[in-house]
Amino acid sequence: MASLDINGVAIQDDYSETFSAQLCRVLITSINEKWALEAATETKGIGRSATAPPCEATLERLIPANETPDGRPGYVIQMMDRKLETLAKCLALRIRKGTVPNPQTSVFDWLPEQFAEDHIDLEGSVIQRFGDGFENEVEMFDNRLMYTVPRMDGTFHVQRKYAVTEAVTGGMFLILGDSVESALASAEKSLDAAAAIPEVIVKCASSGSKVGAANYTDMVATTNHTYCPTLTDHPDSQIDSSVKCIYEIIVSAPREDSVRAGMKAGIEAATSCDGVLAIHTANYGGKLGKGKIQLHSLFS
Numbered sequence: 001m002a003s004l005d006i007n008g009v010a011i012q013d014d015y016s017e018t019f020s021a022q023l024c025r026v027l028i029t030s031i032n033e034k035w036a037l038e039a040a041t042e043t044k045g046i047g048r049s050a051t052a053p054p055c056e057a058t059l060e061r062l063i064p065a066n067e068t069p070d071g072r073p074g075y076v077i078q079m080m081d082r083k084l085e086t087l088a089k090c091l092a093l094r095i096r097k098g099t100v101p102n103p104q105t106s107v108f109d110w111l112p113e114q115f116a117e118d119h120i121d122l123e124g125s126v127i128q129r130f131g132d133g134f135e136n137e138v139e140m141f142d143n144r145l146m147y148t149v150p151r152m153d154g155t156f157h158v159q160r161k162y163a164v165t166e167a168v169t170g171g172m173f174l175i176l177g178d179s180v181e182s183a184l185a186s187a188e189k190s191l192d193a194a195a196a197i198p199e200v201i202v203k204c205a206s207s208g209s210k211v212g213a214a215n216y217t218d219m220v221a222t223t224n225h226t227y228c229p230t231l232t233d234h235p236d237s238q239i240d241s242s243v244k245c246i247y248e249i250i251v252s253a254p255r256e257d258s259v260r261a262g263m264k265a266g267i268e269a270a271t272s273c274d275g276v277l278a279i280h281t282a283n284y285g286g287k288l289g290k291g292k293i294q295l296h297s298l299f300s
Contacts, residue, residue: 004296007271011295012280016172016263019289021056021080022087023167023254024120027063027110028099029074037062039105040075043098047079055081055090056169058201058252069108069141070157076110078201080169080252084118091162092125099158100130100149106157108144115254116163122147127158169252171259171293174208174227174280175270176243182275183245190249193269200253200262208248211287224282243277256291264298 004011028043030036040059047057060076068074079094081087099105122128128135131149137160138148149156175190177183187204194202209221214236216222225231226238227246239246249270251262267279281295 004299006267006279006299009271009276010278011267011271011299012278013294013296014281015283015292015294016170016281017283017286017288018168018170018256018259018291018293019082020166020291021082021169021252022084022118022164023078023080023111024087024091024162024164025060025109025111026077026079026091026095026162027068027074027108028077029063029068029070029072029106029108030102031072031104033062033073035103035105036072036074039099039102040077041098042102043094044077045094045098054093055079055087057090057094058203060199060201061195063110069144070106072104072106074106074108078167078252080167084120084164087164088120088125091120092122092127095158096126096130100127100151100156103153108141108159109162111163111165111254113163115165117166118164120162120164122158122160122162128160165254167252167254168256168259168291169250170289170291171251171263172281173249173263173267173270173295174282175247175249175276176239176278176280177245177247178242178275178277180245182273183247186270186273186276187247187249189273190266190270194249194251194262194266197253197258197262197265199255199258200251202252202262202266203250205248205250208246208282210282211284227280227282238280256293260293260298263293263295267295267298 213219213222
């Protein structure tokens with residue numbers, strides 16, 4: 001296999017296995033950044049993993065007040081699920097539990113319409129019905145169809161329809177470090193670099209998983225024992241005893257070229273840190289997804 005070093009760190013000649021998911025982008029605004037972030041954080045909730053409900057959700061970025069429909073600061077959340085029906089239910093649930101209770105919040109569709117392949121309609125959902133018949137449909141904020149829902153602090157504005165597109169998720173690489181400190185510092189720098197790419201969302205995971213299980217029959221995903229530093233003596237291990245800590249960086253975006261750009265930026269940042277021994281990835285014979293992103297191809 002061809003060798004490749006970035007910043008003196010070996011890059012494994014293998015591919016990350018990506019899969020498609022239905023994606024919507026939601027903008028949550030409020031009277032100031034404090035409450036916008038509070039609402040967005042609660043709405044995102046337990047959105048770290050795609051292997052269990054509710055749907056995956058990630059805080060993307062801050063949108064300044066001069067760029068939002070209502071002239072107030074807000075945060076964008078990307079939500080994803082393999083099934084559109086599940087995404088629709090989770091979108092309504094997340095808004096109801098995370099956004100509705102927070103002060104002065106409003107919710108807008110934030111996926112450009114030119115990327116829309118489908119739509120989620122909140123008509124009949126728990127969001128509309130929370131208004132108990134006192135809600136109204138009004139065109140406002142540059143011809144957006146909004147529900148206006150009476151609330152104790154005034155009116156909750158929430159857009160009725162949300163564009164959905166098929167996104168690419170699971171672009172992944174592993175940072176192999178010689179200590180917890182070096183691996184984590186590298187991961188933090190990698191996250192910042194990848195997140196700077198427009199539309200990209202990126203996460204760090206300590207619980208890298210494999211499809212299925214080696215010892216249980218009822219698990220969708222379990223710990224990736226081949227990359228656990230405490231199991232280097234296991235015959236399946238892909239690492240040696242010099243590796244003390246590994247963090248998994250997962251990159252997703254509406255389009256593959258953005259995923260690739262995020263992975264490239266993340267790897268370049270990660271390898272600039274001391275204590276990084278190698279960059280690997282993992283795949284599962286098509287069980288996770290049909291897409292392939294070769295690590296070496298990111299730099300060709």
